Amino acid sequence: xxxxxxxxxxIPNFGGSxxxxxxxxxxxxxxxxxxxxDTVLWPALRQHIVLTVIAVAIGFAISTALALAAYRVGWxxxxxxxxxxxxxxxxxxxxxxxxxxxPWLGLSTATAEVALVSYTLLILFRNILTGLREVxxxxxxxxxGMGMSARQMLxxxxxxxxxxxIIAGLRIATVTVISLATIAPLISVESxxxxxxxxxxxxxxxxxxxxxxxMAVLLAVAAxxxxxxxxxxxxxxxxxxVR
Amino acid sequence: xxxxxxxxxxxxxxxxVPGAPPLPSLVHLTLGTLxxxxxxxxxxxxxxxxxxxxxxxxHRGSFIAINIGNLWRALPSLAVxxxxxxxLGIGLANVELALVVLAVxxxxxxxxxxxxxVxxxxxxxxxGMGMSEWQIVxxxEIPLAVPLIFxxxxxxxxxxVATTTISALTGYSGTLGDIINNETSYHLSGVLGAAICxxxxxxxxxxxxxxxxxxxxxxxxxxx
Numbered sequence: 001x002x003x004x005x006x007x008x009x010x011i012p013n014f015g016g017s018x019x020x021x022x023x024x025x026x027x028x029x030x031x032x033x034x035x036x037x038d039t040v041l042w043p044a045l046r047q048h049i050v051l052t053v054i055a056v057a058i059g060f061a062i063s064t065a066l067a068l069a070a071y072r073v074g075w076x077x078x079x080x081x082x083x084x085x086x087x088x089x090x091x092x093x094x095x096x097x098x099x100x101x102x103p104w105l106g107l108s109t110a111t112a113e114v115a116l117v118s119y120t121l122l123i124l125f126r127n128i129l130t131g132l133r134e135v136x137x138x139x140x141x142x143x144x145g146m147g148m149s150a151r152q153m154l155x156x157x158x159x160x161x162x163x164x165x166i167i168a169g170l171r172i173a174t175v176t177v178i179s180l181a182t183i184a185p186l187i188s189v190e191s192x193x194x195x196x197x198x199x200x201x202x203x204x205x206x207x208x209x210x211x212x213x214x215m216a217v218l219l220a221v222a223a224x225x226x227x228x229x230x231x232x233x234x235x236x237x238x239x240x241x242v243r
Numbered sequence: 244x245x246x247x248x249x250x251x252x253x254x255x256x257x258x259x260v261p262g263a264p265p266l267p268s269l270v271h272l273t274l275g276t277l278x279x280x281x282x283x284x285x286x287x288x289x290x291x292x293x294x295x296x297x298x299x300x301x302h303r304g305s306f307i308a309i310n311i312g313n314l315w316r317a318l319p320s321l322a323v324x325x326x327x328x329x330x331l332g333i334g335l336a337n338v339e340l341a342l343v344v345l346a347v348x349x350x351x352x353x354x355x356x357x358x359x360x361v362x363x364x365x366x367x368x369x370x371g372m373g374m375s376e377w378q379i380v381x382x383x384e385i386p387l388a389v390p391l392i393f394x395x396x397x398x399x400x401x402x403x404v405a406t407t408t409i410s411a412l413t414g415y416s417g418t419l420g421d422i423i424n425n426e427t428s429y430h431l432s433g434v435l436g437a438a439i440c441x442x443x444x445x446x447x448x449x450x451x452x453x454x455x456x457x458x459x460x461x462x463x464x465x466x467x
Contacts, residue, residue, distance in 0.1 A: 027329060089401075089445070091408050093423045102432050171313075180321035183412065187426075196325045200413060206329035213325035220317040239385035 025206055030099030032207045040195055040208075048191040051181045055113055055176050063169075066121075067128035068154075076127065079148075084122035092119070092180050096187050103202055112189040120173040127169025131162030134136055161236045173225040178220045192216045249432025250439055258436070260423065261428060267421065273440050275417040279335070280404045280448065283342030287403075288396060291347045295354025295395075297389075299361075300380050308355035317349040320406050324413050338410040345406055346399035353395025357388030386460075391457035397449050404445040419444075 033041065070076040090098070095115050101148040105111040135158050143157045159166075182193035192212050199208035253260075258269030292394045298304040320341050327337035369383045385392075411420025422429050422437035429437070 032429055058433050087404070089442055091405050091441050093412070093420070094434055094441075095424050097423070097431065097434050098438075136314075161259075175317040178317075179321070182319050182321040183409070184435055196321060196411070199325070200328070204333065205445060209325045209329045211420060212328075213322035216322035217317075217326070220319055220322075221314060224314060224317045231419045 021207060022205065025203065027206050028210050029207050033142050033211050036208075040198075040217065041211060044190060044192045044212065044221070047189075047194075048178070048216070048219065049092045049180055051109070051112060051116065051184060051189070051191055052174065052177045055116035055177045055181075056120060056170065059117045059124055059177075060170065061175060062117070063121055063124035063128055067132065069126050070125075070129055071132045080125060081122070084118075084125055087118040088122040092183060093186060100187050109189050110188055112181070112184045112191075116177045119176055119180055123173045123176065124166075124169045127165050128162065128174075131165030131169075131223065132158055136166065160235075164231060166232040167227055167235070170226055174223045174227065175220050178216065178223060182216055192219070198202065205209045247435065249430070249436035253429075253433045253436035254439065258433070260433060266428070269419075269422075269436070269440065271446060272417070272419050272421060272437075276404065276407050276419045276441065276444060277448075279338060279410065279418055280342070280392050280400070280444075282335075283394065283403045283407075284346060284396070284400050284448075286339065287334050287343045287346035287350055287400060290343070290396075291350035292354050292392060295351040295392075296358050296380065296385065297326075297354045298351075299358025300376070300387075302359055305355070305359070308351055313348070315344065318344055320345055320409055321412065324409065328413060331461060333414045335415065338407070338413070338415050341409075342403045342406060346403050349398040349402070350392075355389070356426040357391030357456045361387050389456060389460045393459075396400060397452045397456075400448045400452055401445045404448055405441060408441060428450075431442050 017097070021032040024033040066076070066080050070080060087095075095118070096111070099105050099111045099115055100107060102111075105114065137162065139157060140153065143153045148156065165242070181191045182196065184191040185197050192215055195208050195212035196216075199205040199212065255267060258272065259266055295308060298308050323341040323344050324337055327340045331337040331340070358380075365383060365387070366379055369379045374382065407418045408420035408423050410418055411424040419437045419441050423434050423441070426434050
């Protein structure tokens with residue numbers, strides 16, 4: 001029998017309670033969670049967060065650069081939307097496997113990051129660009145009239161006013177990445193999907209399914225909530241908007 | 244790039260791999276994907292459209308329709324399936340549950356916004372003509388809201404079709420996910436071929452719903 005930790009374990013002691021959870025497979029046993037938190041659940045959660053933060057940060061940097069380019073130069077928008085839309089519609093599992101085929105990526109964290117980043121681009125690019133374009137012309141005129149340079153206008157007028165739309169985009173992108181990162185174990189990259197797949201192949205071990213699945217759900221909800229708080233703090237004038 | 248050529252050859256061979264024992268037909272798996280998706284979209288629509296329309300009609304519950312919708316959308320599908328397996332076991336039921344969870348938020352949000360934004364004067368005029376609340380919903384608000392309601396359905400449908408492939412990861416077979424999740428047997432060209440079929444199916448479902456929207460809109464407008 002292979003336990004979720006990956007170690008082959010012999011279960012001899014029928015009287016012992018240590019493994020009764022695995023043997024009887026009840027809906028949930030707290031005992032298993034506390035025993036495996038340090039070795040299974042916490043590393044998976046940490047890795048999941050690391051994957052997500054890196055992907056959103058890189059995606060945000062690329063999208064911001066592209067959106068600023070498209071904001072200044074009109075014709076940039078169309079090709080960017082076409083490429084990112086194509087990336088966005090490739091089924092995630094297929095994209096992971098497709099990227100593994102690229103020689104310098106292979107089964108690595110880099111492959112997972114490339115896939116995750118490619119799913120953030122469309123959402124972030126669209127939201128940042130829309131946010132910038134929705135800045136009222138009068139406000140821009142006023143800024144120009146006050147003698148602001150293009151750079152000052154961007155940092156002190158346009159970006160702050162675009163903030164609600166940008167944060168709305170970050171919310172959706174982050175939640176999407178958290179969801180997609182659960183399938184990273186397909187290419188041998190650890191995430192909260194690792195304990196989920198381990199539990200599925202371990203005779204549908206329920207405690208682990210619920211614990212790891214629940215952690216992924218809570219992580220997504222927590223990230224979503226965190227962005228709402230950030231927005232209230234940074235852009236108190238704007239109500240949370242839905243796209 | 245040869246993988247792309249191989250993908251189309253794979254589709255042309257109806258999902259068979261030369262030298263391998265007979266595999267499930269690609270047409271069969273595509274129809275299986277369509278079936279799983281259609282059930283999910285139908286259940287989600289049946290739950291979400293009435294909810295969104297009702298909330299929109301009473302102009303209340305924007306918090307539920309919009310914020311809970313957002314929160315709900317945050318749920319990772321694989322995690323939902325994992326939790327559902329613990330309760331329901333492997334099978335169609337928990338795949339559908341995950342798909343419905345995925346599809347409900349965009350449908351509710353759009354239906355709510357669509358009905359909520361119908362001009363108040365029109366509703367007041369209908370009420371003045373002696374229409375009952377049900378008649379107002381049925382004959383004034385819904386016809387005017389058809390485009391946005393369908394926008395929600397179409398968004399949800401594309402999401403659902405793309406997500407059916409995840410069901411294979413949990414051991415439920417009969418969809419194109421079987422191919423995408425089995426690179427060992429099908430090789431990269433097969434995986435790509437199946438991905439192309441999923442994308443094609445998503446576009447086809449989207450087009451079918453767009454057609455349904457076109458058919459429904461003018462007739463409904465005539466009722467007014």
